[in-house]
Amino acid sequence: FPAFCHQRPCSLPERGLLLLMVLVFLEGSVLPLGAASSPDTSHQTNLGDHQGTHTGPNSTKKPFPVLAVEYDRVQIPFEISLWVLLASLMKLGFHLIPRLSSIVPESCLLIVVGLLVGGLIKLAGEEVPPVLDSRLFFLCLLPPIILDAGYFLPIRPFMENLGTILMFAVVGTLWNAFFIGGVLYGVAQIQPANPSDLHQLELLPCLLFGSIISAVDPVAVLAVFEEIHINELLHILVFGESLLNDAVTVVLYHLFEEYAGVGTVTLLDGVLGVISFFVVALGGVLVGAIYGILAAFTSRFTSHTRVIEPLFVFVYSYMAYLSAEIFHLSGIMALIACGAVMRPYVEANISHKSHTTIKYFLKMWSSVSETLIFIFLGVATVDGPHAWNWTFVTVTVILCLVARVIGVVGLTYVINKFRIVKLTTKDQFIIAYGGLRGAIAFSLGFLLNQDHFPMRKMFLTAIITVIFFTVFVQGMTIKPLVELLAVKKKQEAKRSINEEIHTQFLDHLLTGIEDICGHYGHHHWKDKLNRFNKKYVKKCLIAGERSKEPQLIAFYHKMEMKQAIELVESGGGVKLPSAMPSTVSMQNIQPKKPPPAKPVERVLPQLPKGREEEIRKILRSNLQRTRQRLRSYNRHTLVADPYEDGFSDLLIKKQRMVELEKKMSNYLTVPAAPPDSPTMCRARLASDPQAYSMKPVSDSVPTIQVDLASPQSPDSVNLLDEFRHAGQQQPEVEDQGLMMKPPSGPSGPNKPREADEARDQQKLMRCLSDPGPSADEDEDEPFLP
């Protein structure tokens, strides 16, 4: 693609732009045409029928209509599909134009497109469809985004910063709401000389407006922050805040809306409001957690019906959202809780393909939803109704900024007293600047009743202005500002096994030190929860052997799996596309020297030469082909010292995988790596759920224990004994759907190989025809890491 650009400068981007324009025009024209044509066709058919029945038996037979147009029947699904198609094509278009997407965030472009489409529709003289209908928004467009966010929420940083996040979400939003509402009321009341519309504004509607406009919007935050790749802490702080402030918004909104008609709010109402807040928040979380556990439990039994596994995840989550909405609890928190709770257990139970399916469906839906939301925002802006009031709007915009800054600074001052890793001024600036408003505010405003709130139009105008301001101005400038301030960026999440080992080690170390200090702190409780989880919960919710698998081993298997997939995808036999190609192999690690006491070079000199030859011959006959084939690899070259125990199981495994992948490569579709769009980045860099990895194969890994040190027993006999022994140890492997049971063959050298083969085949079967995950960076986030 870049090469093209060089040869024919700017032809492709220009084409892309042209395509974009054409699409927008098409869209704009089809929709009103669609609306216009339906009454015509129905009219025609009516006429036709009428004529037919009227003329009766002596009517001339109409020729059979070979082609008829009946738009009415399919109008609604047709228009919906058209919108979705437009949204997706827009997304495509933006990424064909390389420079544009790096300067302007996607959300801005989409709003502009929405404006264009809305404008076109209006020009065509048609009624703009009320696209940002609140029901549509809250029930269809919002849940996928929130579920995507909740399912892939990085639990560890979230929990570590929960106190800070809650402070910002609850106290910060409250402060914003009351400050903005109060000051707006004050401003509205001044200028008694020339009475304006503003004087009609009472306190309660002001406060309601304040509460609507003060909430940081998760959709907007996600859209903008995805592209700036900021460090994990800041990202989770702003994003977590945007998710958790939903409860506050819900309570405040209902409280003020309820009493706006009456006109006053008493102290009792205030107290009830506070109680209501706890009910809403905790109730939402509880509902979500219940559905999450149900989903996890269900997934335990899906080993025979793998195809519908993803369905359970989606349906349970949506049910959680809807159930919370029934009781006016916080649906967003329910969704987050459901996703976060179910994930570690579901991931351990479902197949690899289901895992990929879930990931891709969530990303797809949330991406489409987000695109649609921004386009609809644009369309709704054109639609109006607007009531522009300079004072109100400008004061609102300024107040939003001021309140946010004061709130963040003030809260940070308090929070830093309790935090160990303090928030610096730079951090505070980003947090304050990242407080974007979005479509949720608009929808909430849209929901307002015109009778109770005569100033509704003015509110809507102001809300839209604030949204535009935050998304355009703040959204576009945050990236250069981040660069300017040299804020720490997100590190490439290449989780190495060393980091994983040491993360675990640190956890235990810090818990131990805390215990020695006698201080029951953060680590102590985390450790307790982990142990509770391991002992009781995992046994309930995870099927089979995997419930006992320790986290480190799970991680290791996952890495092996990933490498296996990479191996398979690269066509096998080629140099591995590893980040740091090196020529280091196991051989370099395995100590050639024996433990320090023994002399150098030869491992065990006690053995007579003839013995050695025999052993070497036996081993060579088993491992000959492996060595030759594997020599071409780098990382996985296991041309290790055959007299070192333990390595040979790895050897056999790798050898089997090589053979298998040669067979399997026929069935695989090796895809192109997905482009680096923000949503794909989200898929890649966002904390990826723990990939399903095989059941631990280590249970009965047959080891060729060539015990050379013991000169007494003939080693060839030992070998065979080991094989037989290992073969018998093989456990009953559970049915895993597509699986090849290891054939109960004859004992001897063949058996462990086949066992391994079966196991490896299981591994590969599970990842077959699934092109996705290997390209992505998986960030392992177990339950309570």
Place this chain on the structure above:
Amino acid sequence: MGAKQTRSAQKYQDLTDKTGFSPEQIKNLHKRFQQLSDNEETISRENLEKIPALANNPIRKQIIDAFFDKRNQHQNEVGAFQEIGFEQFLMVMSHFRPPTLKTTEEEREAMRKEKLRFLFNMHDTDNDGTITLEEYRKVVEELLSKSGAIGLEAAKAIADAAMLEVASTNVPHMAPDDFYEGITFEHFEQILKGLEMESRMHIRFLDVDTMTMRCGKSKS
């Protein structure tokens, strides 16, 4: 009473300078030390092993050994103590202090090095300056020691893979006959660069004398 107080205040001042804790923190830790040592001057390994909460910790032995490791006293000595006094106790604890807002970049770097050195010493049991494959295997085995037979089998494979990773990261081009001796401190720093030790390896030391300081050892 007065004399004793000034003496202890003086001692605390020395310790503050040496370890960086505040006087209140030192006082609290001293109380804890006395709890652990049965009001004696020194504690031995048995005192620490008696802490019930530590029983569930898979790397308990390593943690206790770290307290008695002379290398962690920064006096350029090697070997192990049999018993340690409060000052040594405090020195070990000082490795777990968090950075403050006022910590400069250089200080952060030094802090990170110090913490990594502590970890390195925990792994490098024979004190030859490198973590050999055997030692690393031991580390992983201990980590998985509470997981039964599954753990032990996989521990070797994991340690091997980890070692391979260190080698290929730090010395990418080794001829087939070269031998990678072990993880040196520089390599160790390199592979754990991403973890940002100075922000992760710390616990909260109480400033205020609160009643949450429960007695961790059995009252028998």
